[in-house]
Amino acid sequence: MAYPFAARESAPAASLRSPVGHGCAPWAWRLRRAWDDLLRRVPCDCPLCGGAAAGHLLCGACRDEVSASRAAAAHCPVCALPLRLRGQPCPDCALLRPAFDRVIAAFDYATPGDQLIRHMKSRRRHAHARTLAGLLADAVLAAEPPLPRHTIMVPVPASLGALKRRGFNPAAEVARALARRLPYALRPELLRRTREGRRQARLPREQRLSSVEHLYTCPVPVPGASIAVVDDVLTTGSTLDSIARAFKAAGAASVTGLVVARTPYTDSRPKR
Numbered sequence: 001m002a003y004p005f006a007a008r009e010s011a012p013a014a015s016l017r018s019p020v021g022h023g024c025a026p027w028a029w030r031l032r033r034a035w036d037d038l039l040r041r042v043p044c045d046c047p048l049c050g051g052a053a054a055g056h057l058l059c060g061a062c063r064d065e066v067s068a069s070r071a072a073a074a075h076c077p078v079c080a081l082p083l084r085l086r087g088q089p090c091p092d093c094a095l096l097r098p099a100f101d102r103v104i105a106a107f108d109y110a111t112p113g114d115q116l117i118r119h120m121k122s123r124r125r126h127a128h129a130r131t132l133a134g135l136l137a138d139a140v141l142a143a144e145p146p147l148p149r150h151t152i153m154v155p156v157p158a159s160l161g162a163l164k165r166r167g168f169n170p171a172a173e174v175a176r177a178l179a180r181r182l183p184y185a186l187r188p189e190l191l192r193r194t195r196e197g198r199r200q201a202r203l204p205r206e207q208r209l210s211s212v213e214h215l216y217t218c219p220v221p222v223p224g225a226s227i228a229v230v231d232d233v234l235t236t237g238s239t240l241d242s243i244a245r246a247f248k249a250a251g252a253a254s255v256t257g258l259v260v261a262r263t264p265y266t267d268s269r270p271k272r
């Protein structure tokens with residue numbers, strides 16, 4: 001779907017600041033929220049332990065276990081990398097500040113939370129996107145400072161190869177579920193790939209950086225926008241950095257990564 005350029009030309013402020021998910025009318029978004037709140041009360045089995053849960057979310061014990069990694073450990077205030085010392089940026093961010101401003105992650109990529117992501121992607125358990133989005137929404141709502149009210153959420157677009165392989169884009173599924181929980185607009189059309197690109201999971205760390213250079217573009221100006229880029233896993237941060245460069249070239253004031261899981265430092269065979 002093309003970005004509604006004519007509408008933006010006539011009313012740029014309203015277009016960029018609307019807190020309406022999916023760009024629909026406020027009443028439609030409220031209806032969607034009410035429906036989602038209702039679904040969250042429907043009993044189900046916990047996707048991790050099989051115990052009693054509701055609305056495709058984790059039971060309380062599993063939610064606490066998955067989220068514990070973020071509460072207990074120190075993390076880089078920029079890229080959310082797990083660290084030993086609090087309050088300091090990681091060596092990568094200290095040496096060369098990335099184009100994105102910060103990252104909010106639901107949990108560290110480790111057992112048992114990583115199972116949900118692997119099963120969503122490899123076993124096509126789409127319902128897990130809702131579970132993961134619930135965890136990420138909790139992390140976003142607890143983040144300090146909070147995201148600006150006029151923030152626009154944009155999922156990382158998948159390559160055609162990945163779409164053919166999986167049949168869906170995990171980041172888009174998480175973003176769609178996230179938009180039902182958070183009062184931010186979802187505008188996937190604001191980010192495009194410029195080419196197919198190489199498969200990131202097969203590249204070592206240093207090649208990932210060069211492979212995503214100029215891989216993304218924002219097709220319209222977004223002056224002063226607060227952009228939140230949604231993805232399932234953040235590994236080296238090279239994809240988010242490339243996307244942030246594209247948005248800042250289009251005039252965005254800030255770019256935040258909203259990721260379900262943050263991997264520990266790795267210099268080879270990243271998981272994403």
Ligand SMILES: [Zn+2]
Pocket residue numbers: 046047048049050051058059060061062063
């Ligand atoms: Zn459970």
Ligand SMILES: [Zn+2]
Pocket residue numbers: 076077078079080081089090091092093094
């Ligand atoms: Zn960092």
